[in-house]
Amino acid sequence: MNLRLKTSQRLWTIAFLALPLSVYVIVVIGPLLASAYLSLTDYTFSAIASPEFAGLKNYERLVNSKKIHTAFQNTVAWMMAALVFPTGGGLFLALMLHERIRFANFFKSMFYMPITISLVVIAQAWSWIYKPDWGLLNTLGVSLGIIDREVFWLSERGLALASIIFAWCWQQVGLSMVIFLAGLTSLPKDLLEAAQIDGANYRQSLVKVVIPLLLPSSVVVIALAIINSLRSFDLVWALNRGQGESATLAVEMYEETYFSLNAGYGSAISIALFALAAIIIAIYFSRIRYLEHLYD
Amino acid sequence: MNRKFLFVFAALMALGALAVPGSAQDEVNISHYFSGELNQDNLNTIMSGFTEATGIAVIDSPIGHEDFKTGILAGVAAGVLPDVFSYWAGARVQFVVDAGALQPIDELWDAAGLDDVVPAGVADAATIYNGSRYFIPFNIHYAAFFYNPKVWAEASIDVPDTWDGLLEAFAAFEAQGIDPIALGSQFRWPGQFWFDYLLLRTAGPDYRAALMAGDASYEDAEVVRAMEMWKELIDAGYFVDGANAYDWVDAADQVANGDAAVTLMGTWIGGYWKGQDLVPGEDYDFFDFPEIDMVPQAGVGPIDGWVMTTTANAESAGALLEYLINDVDTQTLWNTSYGSLSPNVNVDPMVYDVVAAKAGASIANAAVYAFNYDLATTPPVAECGLDMFSAFMDDSSDIAGTLATTQACAVEGFAQ
Numbered sequence: 001m002n003l004r005l006k007t008s009q010r011l012w013t014i015a016f017l018a019l020p021l022s023v024y025v026i027v028v029i030g031p032l033l034a035s036a037y038l039s040l041t042d043y044t045f046s047a048i049a050s051p052e053f054a055g056l057k058n059y060e061r062l063v064n065s066k067k068i069h070t071a072f073q074n075t076v077a078w079m080m081a082a083l084v085f086p087t088g089g090g091l092f093l094a095l096m097l098h099e100r101i102r103f104a105n106f107f108k109s110m111f112y113m114p115i116t117i118s119l120v121v122i123a124q125a126w127s128w129i130y131k132p133d134w135g136l137l138n139t140l141g142v143s144l145g146i147i148d149r150e151v152f153w154l155s156e157r158g159l160a161l162a163s164i165i166f167a168w169c170w171q172q173v174g175l176s177m178v179i180f181l182a183g184l185t186s187l188p189k190d191l192l193e194a195a196q197i198d199g200a201n202y203r204q205s206l207v208k209v210v211i212p213l214l215l216p217s218s219v220v221v222i223a224l225a226i227i228n229s230l231r232s233f234d235l236v237w238a239l240n241r242g243q244g245e246s247a248t249l250a251v252e253m254y255e256e257t258y259f260s261l262n263a264g265y266g267s268a269i270s271i272a273l274f275a276l277a278a279i280i281i282a283i284y285f286s287r288i289r290y291l292e293h294l295y296d
Numbered sequence: 297m298n299r300k301f302l303f304v305f306a307a308l309m310a311l312g313a314l315a316v317p318g319s320a321q322d323e324v325n326i327s328h329y330f331s332g333e334l335n336q337d338n339l340n341t342i343m344s345g346f347t348e349a350t351g352i353a354v355i356d357s358p359i360g361h362e363d364f365k366t367g368i369l370a371g372v373a374a375g376v377l378p379d380v381f382s383y384w385a386g387a388r389v390q391f392v393v394d395a396g397a398l399q400p401i402d403e404l405w406d407a408a409g410l411d412d413v414v415p416a417g418v419a420d421a422a423t424i425y426n427g428s429r430y431f432i433p434f435n436i437h438y439a440a441f442f443y444n445p446k447v448w449a450e451a452s453i454d455v456p457d458t459w460d461g462l463l464e465a466f467a468a469f470e471a472q473g474i475d476p477i478a479l480g481s482q483f484r485w486p487g488q489f490w491f492d493y494l495l496l497r498t499a500g501p502d503y504r505a506a507l508m509a510g511d512a513s514y515e516d517a518e519v520v521r522a523m524e525m526w527k528e529l530i531d532a533g534y535f536v537d538g539a540n541a542y543d544w545v546d547a548a549d550q551v552a553n554g555d556a557a558v559t560l561m562g563t564w565i566g567g568y569w570k571g572q573d574l575v576p577g578e579d580y581d582f583f584d585f586p587e588i589d590m591v592p593q594a595g596v597g598p599i600d601g602w603v604m605t606t607t608a609n610a611e612s613a614g615a616l617l618e619y620l621i622n623d624v625d626t627q628t629l630w631n632t633s634y635g636s637l638s639p640n641v642n643v644d645p646m647v648y649d650v651v652a653a654k655a656g657a658s659i660a661n662a663a664v665y666a667f668n669y670d671l672a673t674t675p676p677v678a679e680c681g682l683d684m685f686s687a688f689m690d691d692s693s694d695i696a697g698t699l700a701t702t703q704a705c706a707v708e709g710f711a712q
Contacts, residue, residue, distance in 0.1 A: 044712040132541045152538035243540050258366035260679045261712060
């Protein structure tokens with residue numbers, strides 16, 4: 001009787017897992033394995049020729065490519081910016097709005113709103129802001145006497161990437177703010193009260209109590225910021241398609257695969273990007289385990 | 297029973313995700329790049345007219361012009377394509393024909409008597425690939441220097457008909473504080489017309505055809521010379537600053553507003569300007585790229601059209617293709633609103649505005665009609681060149697290095 005019940009449970013488990021697992025295998029594991037295989041071939045994304053095994057040729061090309069070096073640097077720069085600006089900005093906003101200030105809910109909604117908007121829409125809005133001839137930024141800059149000529153925010157080398165990252169940070173800061181706000185709401189009040197009784201001022205409470213207790217939220221915010229930065233494609237593509245040496249690894253992967261039709265090489269870039277993300281995720285999980293251990 | 301039911305249920309649920317709907321006989325799935333400012337409204341009218349005339353429904357999935365280029369190639373590789381899609385005559389159609397993605401339309405062509413509808417020159421250049429017909433032409437465009445006549449009149453500068461005259465005009469505009477050349481190369485392709493015309497006017501159509509086919513090198517003296525001439529214009533400050541920050545519509549606006557003197561663009565710019573209520577001949581006009589060397593004078597431009605995929609229902613998809621080229625009202629509406637010329641000889645020449653009619657005369661007078669760069673060479677090689685044109689507008693200091701990179705890229709591209 002007992003055994004029959006277990007078999008039945010197992011069958012139900014299999015039945016209910018079959019669909020999501022099948023979908024997961026089809027849309028995640030399958031393409032990942034296919035990409036790994038294609039990265040070792042000379043497949044040209046053409047229906048004419050079938051992929052021929054090319055060993056590590058694509059990876060060798062990747063390591064020696066100047067464009068990939070630039071894209072890697074851009075991706076790392078994006079990741080570093082993601083660590084600083086959305087995280088720091090989100091923490092600052094959360095601390096401000098957690099206090100009992102007037103219209104706090106209104107400001108929370110306003111700061112969170114960008115995260116609910118599609119990146120393509122955000123790209124359109126920022127492309128108007130960055131437009132050289134009639135964009136908001138140049139118009140303001142000229143009228144205030146800050147600049148005396150058009151600045152090409154999205155096409156000048158060095159400036160293009162910074163402009164795109166700024167637009168991205170503007171969107172992401174709301175997400176960090178909400179996570180930090182959730183962390184602040186769940187802080188144990190007795191610890192804060194104890195700090196106050198011990199004579200700690202606001203800065204001391206913040207540095208010694210609040211921020212350390214926000215560590216779990218910080219791990220989530222930082223991990224999300226890093227993972228989202230590694231996926232940075234849509235905003236670059238919609239804003240300037242990698243002009244001004246602003247292409248990231250994801251953009252290079254897309255261009256090589258779908259424009260130059262080098263699917264083998266494009267797959268190698270995607271696998272390299274996956275490896276980079278996997279390392280970050282591994283660090284993230286080890287950090288989570290460490291924190292769980294710490295709080296136990 | 298329970299176990300069997302559960303396994304069958306699980307299998308059906310898993311396979312359900314893979315189900316692909318098929319095309320019915322009374323409908324045609326189409327995709328195209330005629331979106332937004334590229335005349336989408338009139339195409340919708342045309343498709344409605346087709347459904348009304350035949351009872352065949354058109355399931356329309358337009359894609360943005362730039363995304364279409366990758367979308368179709370991805371569809372070819374995956375074997376998932378609409379029944380009918382718009383495409384550009386030349387190397388791009390050749391590429392998908394070679395991939396085995398298209399259905400020949402010889403029978404349709406003969407049955408509809410299209411030899412009497414499409415001029416032989418257009419039919420030979422645009423419709424035949426590997427010995428069979430695959431392509432239905434829909435419109436013909438022509439690339440030239442577009443300008444605002446009022447701006448030129450106000451600046452008291454005559455429209456030039458020689459290369460030296462053009463350079464003098466540029467210098468005169470520069471002296472008056474007007475940017476001589478608007479270029480919106482944000483999406484790379486608008487820069488190609490400069491390369492095309494400079495190469496065609498100096499090295500001639502035969503050399504250019506050899507380069508497009510991979511029988512010549514980007515490091516040849518002919519290409520170097522064309523690039524040096526382009527560089528001279530850049531160094532003289534004739535192009536608007538930050539060309540890569542603008543798209544072709546921005547460049548069109550700069551010319552229309554009098555901020556720039558000319559833009560080297562295709563006749564579809566007329567369709568855009570008409571949509572802005574500008575009057576052909578009064579608010580905008582064009583002149584041909586002048587002769588530089590004594591070589592056959594070529595005209596450059598794309599021929600847009602439609603192709604039918606191997607999975608399409610030949611009857612319904614064929615009916616649509618025939619309608620698109622054969623129906624005179626359709627051809628008239630499309631080409632008069634798009635600033636292009638009809639490949640259908642039955643369209644009354646009087647329907648064209650003065651600028652379109654002039655473009656027709658320029659094409660007729662050209663010794664050769666050449667497809668523009670990214671339609672004249674294979675898609676992978678076109679990427680090499682388009683990258684080069686865009687990078688060149690950013691930094692034109694190292695022509696030899698730029699061309700060596702492009703040649704290496706082209707060799708790899710042709711190997712595909």
